[in-house]
Amino acid sequence: MRLVSYCILLLLSSVFSAGRAVALPPTQEIIFAINSPGSPPYLYFDAQSQSYQGVVVDFFASFAGEANLNVTYLDSSRARNELLLHQGKADMFLSGEEWLDDPNGFIFSKPLIQHDSYLYATTAFDGPFVPAESNGETVCTRFGYKYPVLQAAFENKEHPLIRVDSASQTLMALMLTKGRCDYAIMSEQNALSVLNKRQFCNNEFYQSPNIISSISLVLVIRAGRQELLPIINQYMAGFIRNGQLSRSIKRHSGEHQFPKLVCD
The missing domain is CATH 3.40.190.10 (Periplasmic binding protein-like II)
Known part of the structure; x- marks a missing residue:
């Protein structure tokens, strides 16, 4: 009788423990x-x-x-x-x-x-890109996005870097291939995904040797x-x-x- 009672207690204990284990917090x-x-x-x-x-x-x-x-x-x-x-x-x-x-x-x-951002171009870079030394080059950017590291160059009247906004990274890349901008800025992860899309199979893309910003x-x-x-x-x-x-x-x-x- 004791053994049966003990087994029943173990069974009940297991049931209640299992109930507690699978209980989920409120959605x-x-x-x-x-x-x-x-x-x-x-x-x-x-x-x-x-x-x-x-x-x-x-x-x-x-x-x-x-x-x-x-x-x-x-x-x-x-x-x-x-x-x-x-x-x-x-x-x-x-x-x-x-x-x-x-x-x-x-x-x-x-x-x-x-989020490490680089500049990308359709031709190889001669060396590190220095925003303060820009001279009227255009950069494809994402509309509504902030680029703190490049902002001073965007506002520089002597050595301007010209911002060209686009609605997505894919459109930025498309504009880059058509010569609408000299560079496109995006994170390395973005670029690996976007620039290797099938639609850009016949294009070459090069990454700047230096990180432009890291966030x-x-x-x-x-x-x-x-x-x-x-x-x-x-x-x-x-x-x-x-x-x-x-x-x-x-x-x-x-x-x-x-x-x-x-x-x-």
């Missing part, structure tokens, strides 16, 4: 604003799957089930993202703190990825979602530590390098 709804149409490998619209893909999507997918998160991606623009957070219409977006118009009132995650990309979170910060930082540390971040970047950027030559 957390997150609205993530995107600089539409996004930019690979970070976050971009994939025409084939008709959904957003990229490092950010992979990051949230790595723990959404465990943390009971439901992430909705909202088409926006860099110019509107801050306003959407202030209005409570979105919860977060990916950015560098240096790019924000008003960083006060936001919460910042730990850095997710380092840590973080998740910018609205003040009203303070409870998300420790969760995001915890899982972000694991995402980076166990190699998921590097694998995600490689998957969305491809196995490429510069110079990018004409396809075989």
Whole structure:
């Protein structure tokens, strides 16, 4: 009788323990604003799957089930993202703190990825690019984006660097191939994804020998979602530590390098 009672107690204990183990926290709804149409490998619209893909999507997918998160991606623009957070219409977006118009009132995650920007051209560089020595060259840029390191050159009347805005990195690359600008500026990860697209198979692209700017990309979170910060930082540390971040970047950027030559 004692053995039966003991077995029943063990069984009940196991049931209750299992119930506690699978219990999920209340569902957390997150609205993530995107600089539409996004930019690979970070976050971009994939025409084939008709959904957003990229490092950010992979990051949230790595723990959404465990943390009971439901992430909705909202088409926006860099110019509107801050306003959407202030209005409570979105919860977060990916950015560098240096790019924000008003960083006060936001919460910042730990850095997710380092955003190293280079200049790209259709001919090889003679040496390092020095913005202060520019002389009327044109640079394809993304509309609404800030380029703090180049801003002084954009405003320099003696040695001007002329900014030519475009709606996406793909259009920037297209303008570069057509001679609409001398250079295009983008992060190395962006460039590896965009400049190796099939539509640019017959074009060559060269990377400047020097980094133009280096900025840590973080998740910018609205003040009203303070409870998300420790969760995001915890899982972000694991995402980076166990190699998921590097694998995600490689998957969305491809196995490429510069110079990018004409396809075989």
